[in-house]
Amino acid sequence: MAKLAAMEQGAVFRCQLDQLLTQAGSSLALSSLPALSLYHSGREMTPHLPEGILGHVLVGPPPGDAAILLGGFNFHVGNNSGKHKEKPYSDPKKSSKKRHAVTTVNLVLLGMSGTGKSASGNTILGQKLFVSRPSSKPVTKKCQMEETEREGVHLHVIDTPDIFDDDMKSSVRDKHVKRCEQLYESEPFVFVLVMHVSRFTDGERDIMEKLEKVFGREAGEQTIILFTRGDDLQQAGLGLEDFLHTCQPDLKKILEKCGNRCVLFENHRSDSAQVETLMDKVIRVTEEKQT
Structure with a gap:
């Protein structure tokens, strides 16, 4: 039952995020992001994004926050705190210590x-x-x-x-x-x-x-x-x-x-x-x- 509830909450979050992004179009208004709680067991969800917006959602364990990676920024939303933290998104693929076959x-x-x-x-x-x-x-x-x-x-x-x-x-x-x-x-x-x-x-x-x-x-x-x-x-x-x-x-x-x-x-x-x-x-x- 707990697993089913988590899946349902994940689906609700996906739906809410899709609606927000569709309304935002090609620019994301931070003020439009509501605080959301997501109880999920640490898997990645990729919502359907409108053209012009790139991003994906990383979900942490309960009562973890959702990290919304969009447009070069990492938005953390969670715990119904009503506060939105914003910081530059650091792509691990572009780390200064890249791993290559050739060293x-x-x-x-x-x-x-x-x-x-x-x-x-x-x-x-x-x-x-x-x-x-x-x-x-x-x-x-x-x-x-x-x-x-x-x-x-x-x-x-x-x-x-x-x-x-x-x-x-x-x-x-x-x-x-x-x-x-x-x-x-x-x-x-x-x-x-x-x-x-x-x-x-x-x-x-x-x-x-x-x-x-x-x-x-x-x-x-x-x-x-x-x-x-x-x-x-x-x-x-x-x-x-x-x-x-x-x-x-x-x-x-x-x-x-x-x-x-x-x-x-x-x-x-x-x-x-x-x-x-x-x-x-x-x-x-x-x-x-x-x-």
Whole structure:
């Protein structure tokens, strides 16, 4: 009988919640939420929500409260107290300590001189550990690795000289490549090909061929394009999608070889969102490689 009563009360709560949400439409008025008691044995209920509202109901044991998760907020309603507590909703799926199949990743920054490899590395690290400054000559002279943790993943960020420079002696290039491979070979790795968003040079037209020649034909499957100087697009009133839609055919071919994986960075701004976007792609690439 007690179990049946709990189920009936749960159904009544579901009905009342549906009515409230239907009346609220796409915006939820907190003042419209009545205090409700719910006696239920710790299971989850998902009410039918009108279009534009996302949420679900978590039910605690008697005389537990109902937690209504809606629109980025966590509303606790219960015990007929008449008081409504409101706090930001923390999605456990977006916790800073995410669990991934891959716990350590080597991020190899590649690209031509002046594209912003070192500056991008510093943005990823969250501190200036790679030398980065305006110069008419290449600044990075050797491979350098620094470490950080992002999205629950331990990152080895590897900065490299311009190994695509046609004027570089083959013996010097081979030395840099060998050192780079020594740094990333012990863990899953992802190549990050850094390119200037508003400058596509003749030397970059065959950059994927050069990359595959050095690191193997399947290198593109583990490569993400990182475009720097994101503010250039913003000043032109363009987004990344606009840029990709109108970019040169040769650049589109490079993107296609990398599975159209790309991100936009502005290294003059401290913006964690751009690093999170990169990390989402890095994790996806490494986990797909392991399956």
